[in-house]
Amino acid sequence: MANSSWNWRTSSTCDYSSSSSTTVKHHKHYHHHHNHQHDLLIPGLPDHIAQLCLSSINPSLLFKVCHSWRRLIYSPSFPPFFSLYAILSPPKSHHSHSIQFHNFDPISNTWKILPPPPPLHHILLHHPSFLSRNLSVQSISVSDNLILLAATTHNLTPALSHPLIFNPSQGWSVGPALTNPRRWCALGTSEGMVYVASGIGSHFSVDVAKSIEKWDPINDPIWEKKTDMKDGRFSREAVDAVGWRGKLYMVNVKGDAAKEGVVYDVEEDTWKEMPEGMLLGFRGPVAAMEEEVMYVVDEAKGILSRYNSEDDIWEKIFESQRLKGAEQMVAKQGRICVVSTAGISVVDxxxxxxxxxxxxxxxxxxxxxxxxxxxMPVTE
Known part of the structure; x- marks a missing residue:
């Protein structure tokens, strides 16, 4: 399990300056006679015992102390801390694919480009016919994997026939062929399963627009068809299917426009109407923390709110100019990570x-x- 004490901006420091001069002299004398101790994580302790002691400390503190501790926190045996994996659009002058995959290490505060994925069609983010509209790239994370599932090519067709999967320890792999490759769909995860609903294939099809399919990325090599939606209204725009308490919640358009909301019960394989108060609050990207607490960012006002299911209302908890224009968000271990017109922001x-x-x-x-x-593990 990943280390839960992850920080994006670390202010804590280690202070070892309180040792007395006598203690310092003692250590100098000790190391003079026991040079092999330099290679130990903690002098006087076997490394496996030292690692047990150090694994309970925030990695951002260990990183600042010494090179041996820095190497330890990136080793396969140390509980991995969380980091950001971002899909980025390169500078306008860049002539290759219009997206790249990067990793941000919050401990060293550095970006690293990921190994290239399997060959992709050229993915388009903008098109001359839709100057005011972004063409979506749809991805999710589940079971410590990043999954890219839907995007658009230059001729406005689905860019992916198979999911592309990135695992930090194993690299890229390819998932099972989609029954119907699509774009502008609803994509989400619940209880470790991946769901894709509605959308448009190479051409509009009512069957595709009403369909929903399920895939178990750990155990199942195929997509499983589930009960159709009642209509194809969810093929208008790419949206999230938010997994919350055993159900998937989705709306058919983003922002302040009039919208329809539906709920898919993953156990019963049935569709229901979304609660009225919940639907009114879907005014931007929505995410659920560990599938237990649901959050939304109002893309027009930059307000972060939490859903109160007992009263069917959204409760404001934070507001920032940086959250205006919010386009996508994820929630993990007490942090909300938001992509907006201002860039990437993290709310604790x-x-x-x-x-x-x-x-x-x-x-x-x-x-x-x-x-x-x-x-990602670091190899030396």
Whole structure:
């Protein structure tokens, strides 16, 4: 399990200056006679015992102390801390694919480009026919994997016939062929399963627009068809299917436009209407923390709210100019990571009051989507 004590902007420091001069002299004398101790994580302790002691400490503190501890936190045997995995759009002058995959390490505060994925069609983010509209790239994270599932090519057709899967420890792989490759669909996950609903294939089809399929990325090599939606109104725009308490919640358009909301019960394989108060609050990207607490960012006002299911209302918890124009968000371990026109912001909703920090993007790049997964191992 990934280390839960992850920070994006670390202010804590280690202070070892309180040792007395006598203690310092003692250590110098000790190391003079026992040079092999230099290679130990903690002098006087076997490494396996030292690692047990160090694994309970915030990795951001260990990183600052010494090179041996820095190497430890990136080793396969150390509990991996969480980091950001982002889909970024390169500078306009870049002539290759219109997206790249990057990892942001919050401990070293550095970006690293991921290994290239399997060959992709050229993915388009903008089209001359839709100057005011972004063409979506749809991805999710589930079971410590980043999954890219839907995007658009230059001729406005689905870019992916198979899901592309990135695992921080194993790299890229290809998932089972989609029954109907699509774009502008509803994509989400619940209880470790991946669901894709509605959308448009190479041409509009009522059957595709009403369909929903399920895939178990760990155990199942095929997509399983589930009960159809009642109509094809969810093929108008790419939306999230938010997994919350055993159900998937989705609306058919984003922002303040009049919309329809539906709920898919993953156990009963049935469709229901969305509660009225919940539907009214879907005014931007929505995400559920560990599928237990649902959050929304009002893309027009930059307000982060939490859903109160007992009263069917959204309760404001934080507001920031940086959250205006919110396009995508994820929730993990007490943090809300938001992609907006301002870039990537991280809100610590556990803190009182909530705190926001900024993740600086590589120069010239724009964020398309962000996910939270365990850090990548470092090979020396």
């Amino acid at each position: 909703v556990v803190a009182v009051p909530p705190r926001i920090s900024v993740v600086e993007l590589p120069e010239g790049f724009e964020a398309v989507a962000v996910h939270v997964l365990p850090r």
